[in-house]
Structures are given as C-alpha cells and as structure tokens.
Amino acid sequence: MSLLSQPTWLSLAANCKQEGNTNFSKSKYKEALRCYNKGVNSILPEAKKRFPKIFKGVKNDGYTSSGSIGRRGFPKSLSGTSAIGNLTGSAGSRAASTSPSNTVSGQSMLSSMTSFVSSIFNPADSTTGENSSLTVGDDSSASETEESNLDRRKSKSIPSRLKSRPSMPSTWTKSSTLHEESMADETIEKSSDELNEAIGDLLATLYANRALAHLNLSNPTSALTDASLATQLKPRWPKPHFRRGQALLLLDQIPEALHSFTLAHELDPSEPIRKKLAEVSGIMRHVEQGLRIYSLKPGKEICVKTSMGLINNVIYDFASHMQNQVYVLASLHTRHCLLIDACWDTDSILAFISKKHLHLKGCIVTHHHFDHVGGTPPDPYKSYGVKVQGLWSILKKFPTCKVYMHPLDSKVLLNQDPSLPKARFVDTSDHYSLELGEGLEIKFLHTPGHTAGSQCVIVRNSYLFTGDTLFYRTMGRTDVAEDANPKEMFKSLQRLAKLNPDIVVYPGHSYGKETTEIGEECTKGVLNGILDMRYEDW
Secondary structure, eight states, rough: OOOOGGHHHHHHHHHHHHHHHHHHHHHHHHHHHHHHHHHHHHHHHHHHHHHHTTTTOOOOSSOTTTTOTTTTSSSTTSSSTTTOOOOOHHHHHHTTTTTTTGHHHHHHHHHHHHHHHHOOOOOTOOOSSSOOOOOOOOHHHHHHHHHHHHHHHHOOOHHHHHHOOOOOOHHHHHHHHHHHHHHHHHHHHHHHHHHHHHHHHHHHHHHHHHHHHHHOOOOOHHHHHHHHHHHHTTTTTTHHHHHHHHHHHTOHHHHHHHHHHHHHHOOOHHHHHHHHHHHHHHHHHHTTTTEEEEEEEEETOOOOOSOOOHHHHHHHHHHHHHHEEEEEEEEETEEEEEEEEEBOOHHHHHHHHHTTTOEEEEEOOOOOOOHOOOOOOOTTTTTOOOOBHHHHHHEEEEEEEEEEEEEHHHHHHHHHOSSSSSGGEEOOTTTTTEETTTEEEEEEEOOOOOSSSSSSETTTTEEEEEEEEEETEEEOSSSSSTTHHHHHHHHHHHHHTTOOOOOOOEEBBBBSOOOOHHHHHHHHOOOOTTTGHHHHHG
C-alpha cells in the first residue's frame, strides 16, 4: 500500500469507529460490532506489516486462530511484556530502508499526519465509559500537496533552495546535497513513526471498543482477545487493561483479572477503577476461601430482551425496574451451589450455573414476595394473566432440590401456591445452619419486619445476604404487606448493627449500590446510631 493511499484507509477506519460508537451509545451492540469489525479489517493488513510480532497468529478478521489464548489470557503470539514498547523503534528501521522514490511523498505526509495523529487518540478517553469520539479531518488538502510534490520531484533532482544559491565549489555542493538527503531521510523516518503511532492508536481504540461490544453480547473470549491485542498496541493506556480484566472476570480467571485491573489502576487511579479493583480483590478472597459469589442482574446476566419474546420482554422490563439481584453461592471444592432468591428468568439462571459447571443443591428464599420467589405480580401485569418465573419452575426441573425458607414465610407461600411440593421445604428457624462444602458454613438469621419470616443468610461470618431487610443506605419497606411490622424491623436492624463491621452485605436489590458493609451502614446508613435508640425515637 502506498503512502498516498494511507490517509484514506485511516480515515475509513476512524469513521467506522465513530459510527460504531454512535450505535453503541444507542445500545445497538451488534451494529456497533459490525462497524468495529469493518474498521479493524480496513487497517489490519497494514498493521500486520508494521507490527509482525504483535499480530503473529492473528487472522485477517482481527481474531487469533483457535486455541491461541495463552495461560495468562494473552494470545500466545503476544509476549508477557509489551511487544511494542516503543512504536518508533520499529518505524525507524522501516524508514531506514525506504526507497528514494518515496522521499518527497514522505515529506508531504508529515503535516497532514501530525494533525491526524492528534485526533486519533484522546488520552482523556474515559476508561470505564463506553466509547470516545474521534473527528476525522478532510484529506483533500494533503492529497493536493502530495500531487504537487510528486510533480516537482519528477522535474528536480536537487532541492530548489540549493538551486537558488550562488555557485560554489563542487565539494561544497556535494556536501550540501548529502546534508539535504539526510534531512529528507529524517523527515521520512519521523513521518513513518507518526504513521505507526496513528495506526497503533486507532487500532487499539477499535480493539478496546470492540471488546466492550463483545462483553455486552456475552462473548468474553472474543473480548479477551481484542483487549489483549489493544494492551500490546497501547500498553500505557488503561482502558484495554480494564476491558481485559472484565473479560477475564467473566471467564473466572480471577488472578489474571486482578492483575489487569491492578495495571489499569496504576495507569489511572480514578474512583471507578479503584472500586472495580476493590470488588475483584474481594472476589479473590472468596476464591482463596474456596467460595464464589455470583450476582445475576436483570438486563445483564438474566432477563435479556429478545425480538421474539414479547411477553417476556414486558416482565424483563419490570425486573430491570425492580433491580433485583439473584445470587449464586458456590463451593469451588465440591462445585455444589445454592441459589438465593432465584426469580424472573429461571431459564437463564439455570443456564448460567450449567455454564459454570455447578451442581444445584438448593434454593434459599429470604422472604415470600413474588419478586423473590416468582408467581403473580401486581397490576397491571396481574390483569393480563402474566406470571413471573421462580421456585416452581426450578423445583420442576430439579426433583431433589430443597427450598430453605423460614416457616412463617413458607406457610404464606404454600397457601398462595398449593402446587409447590411442601415436602421439599426445609424450615430454617433462627440459627439454622448447613454446609455447602469444606468449611463453607451457612447460618440463617431471622430478621422479621419486611415480612414476618424474613431472614438473612451469613456465610463464613464474612458475607451477609440481607434480602429486603437492609440495602445500601436504607432498609426494606414495612408498609407493603399484611405481615410487615416496623417495630420488628427496628429490632432486626439493631441485630445486624451488632455484627462484625467488616462483613460485606449483599442486598436483594441494587438500590444505589450492589454491595455495602455493616460498618459503612453503621457510619453513614440506616444503622447509624440505631443501637443507642429506642423504637419510639427511631
């Protein structure tokens, strides 16, 4: 590919990126993916020539060949450290071998590429945000300059400023000519370096954004490949390290994910990255204890709308509005798992645990409301005969699955739906406990208030699942059910306030924040000062 054509295909790739960003902002992930694919394909052939070490094993569509993901999550062709620590190094050697016929056209590229490069990569591009914008200038002026330079090159073998000088000895003329040729070579080298940088920056952005599109389309393996290539192209840019961490996290490669998020935080210690790093550090502690806690959220892991499921889409919208969190509690030693408040989209929940190679042993229910067990939702959904998936469909598919529920609430549920198999319900009165795996003890705490039989579940005295008793900065309502009791809620919150302040809280709804801590809620939330209060003063 000649230098003359490069601004055109660079502009095409940049326009594809911009179009992809626009589609992504509208949640059109498949359309965005197609745009990013087109951008990668337009720029990749030249990139493979310029950076052969990075793109060894990468196919023409920008993906590595099958089985080429290495142990640490990088394509096997990529080294552990950056294969492109300085783009100018490879560019310099390339420029040194540039033929004389490209000299003037290389000079003419310099001014146009300088402005183009500055628009390719925006260092302020948000790491955790979805995309960045890129404005591509008009290449017409650059093309006209190149054509005029080519005409001058055909008619002049010596630079014009040398011809305009007074005559001088031939030895001086020869020395000046060599000096001018050296300056031209340096100009070519600089131009080629900047072109390499433009290619690397734009392709890294395309890969990082395509990785995010893959993540939103539940394709973590493809996202990992793209993010890994982006980190090699732009090792000092935090976004691809962050995307790589997200992909590794979905693939359950927790140590590697923690490493990527750590790198991203070193490059950009912003609050969103700090929070993600803290979250993954917590998951790493789970893994070290032989435990995994998965949070399934409507619109993400479950309740994803489709063009064919019109009725389900109505329910899924409702689920997203309710912001329920379904939890999977798994032992890494036995691969056994428990579901906590499994509801709304049981097909996707069961598909998730199957994909993780887990074996379902039971369902924990924090209280009897429909958004935690399934059943009949309120109007206007009730008037249309709509049902929410939940316990019934899980018990039907798993004949040996047990239900762990406080007897005061299981009584209400069984009265509402007599078709549920009563024999499979296990009464979990206060202090009831069970083991999921080696050293993985689960205790039940009766915390009435939201309902008479509301309960919290504490795992290893470190992780507390609170259902609708305690949320981030607030508590569950006591005015929505006949068996709700504000005085009992007060006592339940006092009980929780006495727990270890380091205990991580996993609430039943992600109101404001997905997790919190007992100590944080005692300082800033609804538990603040509650131990020193009387109910009458609450």
